[in-house]
Amino acid sequence: MKLIVAVDENWGIGVKGGLLAHLPGDLKYFKEKTQGKVVIMGQNTLISFPKSRPLPNRVNIVLSNDLSFNVEGAIMARSLDEVRQIASNYNTDDVFVIGGASVYRQMLDDCDTAFITKIHKSFDADVFFPNLDENDKWHLSNVGESGEDEGIKYTFTTYSKK
Numbered sequence: 001m002k003l004i005v006a007v008d009e010n011w012g013i014g015v016k017g018g019l020l021a022h023l024p025g026d027l028k029y030f031k032e033k034t035q036g037k038v039v040i041m042g043q044n045t046l047i048s049f050p051k052s053r054p055l056p057n058r059v060n061i062v063l064s065n066d067l068s069f070n071v072e073g074a075i076m077a078r079s080l081d082e083v084r085q086i087a088s089n090y091n092t093d094d095v096f097v098i099g100g101a102s103v104y105r106q107m108l109d110d111c112d113t114a115f116i117t118k119i120h121k122s123f124d125a126d127v128f129f130p131n132l133d134e135n136d137k138w139h140l141s142n143v144g145e146s147g148e149d150e151g152i153k154y155t156f157t158t159y160s161k162k
Helices: 024-034 043-048 080-087 101-110
Strands: 002-007 012-014 038-042 059-063 075-077 095-099 113-119 138-149 152-161
Touching: 002 012, 002 024, 002 101, 012 101, 024 095, 024 113, 024 138, 024 152, 038 043, 038 080, 038 101, 043 059, 059 080, 075 080, 080 101, 095 101
Parallel strands: 002 095, 002 113, 038 059, 038 095, 059 075
Antiparallel strands: 113 152, 138 152
16 A cells, blocks of 8 residues: 655645645646545545545545545545455555545555655644654655746655565
């Protein structure tokens, strides 16, 4: 299983239920990585999408313990065990955890690869991703291309579990 996230210099990932910044290059990268794959997310992440709709051309697994929350076009899971059971039906290389903060924290140990877009700026974030540079179970395995949108620079990196 893999995960994909954009983080600022303090490993912040969001503010007030949304992204830190609108970075078209990062959104394109996200789409390229996850298109045709399986994405796992929490209820709040789904709600943050345009019209609160599942991502097109992907299998969307949504974790929510609210039994009344159901979304057409998504597979609902009511526990982490259920998420793992559903995900086990797919090739592990095709499964991506995409947020939010709680789902990332709870599923980090299930993942072997982390695609981290490092934004070279600090934001007033209110949710954070665990700092993999300080985690002895992970190492930076690749520094890829860099980009810039609206004056905000970023670099695509890959971390691998040791």
